[in-house]
Amino acid sequence: MVNKEAMSKSLLILTPNPDHPSHHGRWPYVLDAYREALAGIDAEIFDQPWSEPVTQDFDLIVPLVAWGYHNDPDGFRAAMQRLADDKRRVFNPPEIVAWNVDKRYLRDLAEAGVRIIPTLFVEQLTNDDIARARADFGDTLVLKPVVSAGAKNTVVWQGDTALPGETDVEGKVAGPPQGPAMIQPFMESVQSEGEWSLLYFAGAFSHAVLKTPKSGDFRSQPDYDARLQLKWPPVEASDLAEAALDFIGRDRLLYARVDMVRDAEGRFCLMELELIEPDLYLTYDLEASMRFKDAVELAMHVGCKCHA
Structure with missing residues (x-):
């Protein structure tokens, strides 16, 4: 007791x-x-x-x-x-x-005016879905399950197959998602600049980390040997994060990680709003733990x- x-x-x-x-x-x-x-x-x-x-x-x-x-x-x-x-x-x-479990929450944010990565949500991946997404997003696509973590069953799809060398944290070859999925354009800035993560505690900004995948990869998690560095976020990144938190109600959040990436025009687009068990990257800022x-x-x- x-x-x-x-x-x-x-x-x-x-x-x-x-x-x-x-x-x-x-x-x-x-x-x-x-x-x-x-x-x-x-x-x-x-x-x-x-x-x-x-x-x-x-x-x-x-x-x-x-x-x-x-x-x-x-x-x-x-x-x-x-x-x-x-x-x-x-x-x-x-x-x-519970709302944050399913990545279709991104639709709610988009409808509220928060810029997200352009996304096609489908109940089951089909060739017609791939063709429709390519017509809108270009030839190289990212396929993800709507319920996922740690890049599980997330693949970059180009031509008829996933790009080689993509395995999950357990060393298993990643395959395309089964069941409800999301299709997005591959954001080239993930590899050239990286993915930004802005951390907030009790609704207030704490710190930001820029995560750059290793050469030839697209996954920004430390599990896949991405490079992480403490950075002060650009104003546009902060504006996007603030808009996402305001949609939820920042006084209702103890912690939040707002992940984003730039599009081809250099605009920040929300990738994910992590509210369950995100890595808070406390070790990258000496005062973050406090x-x-x-x-x-x-x-x-x-x-x-x-x-x-």
């Missing part, structure tokens, strides 16, 4: 489902890094899999390490709904997290609009 006398507050971090292969050996180190970043906080920190019911009272629950949600999206949404029904204090809120810690402490002591 949580010892309320030992600490004035209690924090629960959600971790992977141990029954799924995604429960692999790296996430404990990520959890330890968050514990280190939150060292000295006036709270005792607990963790448990997101797939298990929360039976104790916590002052705050965060899905920071809820890896593998994309392998069981319905189960994950059900878990978030239980937390909402039980009126648990979850930050980011369950309804926002800003994150302050935001978490504020959420526990002041409260949040999780059920507004």
Whole structure:
């Protein structure tokens, strides 16, 4: 049981489902890094899999390490709904997290005037879909599942096949998505400049990282040996990130990572709005951990609009 006398507050971090292969050996180190970043906080920190019911009272629950949600999206949404029904204090809120599972959330942002990468959403990839996308976007396309993480089943498609050498973090050859998918133009600036990630804590800008894939690759994750460097973002990048956060309501977000890339005209386009378990790149800015810690402490002591 949580010892309320030992600490004035209690924090629960959600971790992977141990029954799924995604429960692999790296996430404990990520959890330890968050514990280190939150060292000295006036709270005792607990963790448990997101797939298990929360039976104790916590002052705050965060899905920071809820890896593998994309392998069981319905189960994950059900878990978030239980937390909402039980009126648990979850930050980011369950309804926002559940919305963020499926990348068709990008349509909502686009309809609100936030510039995204041009995207064709389909229920099942067909040759007609590929032909239609090429007519609009050009010959080289990016194919992604609408529910995915870590570039799983994301491929660059040129001609009749995926470009060679594309494997996932487990070393398996990546194939095109099965089921609901999204088709986008390949943004050449990913390889020439890189992908920008802007980090926000409690609605305020913290830091930004420019992620450039290794030569010959298009994936910007550290898992694929991309180069990451701390950079001050261009004004246009900040404007796009602010517009995305304003759509959600920045006072409802404990943390957010806004990923974007330039189009052929040099305009920034939203790639993803990461609100579940993004890498917050705390080690790239010496003061980022302190800003994150302050935001978490504020959420526990002041409260949040999780059920507004």
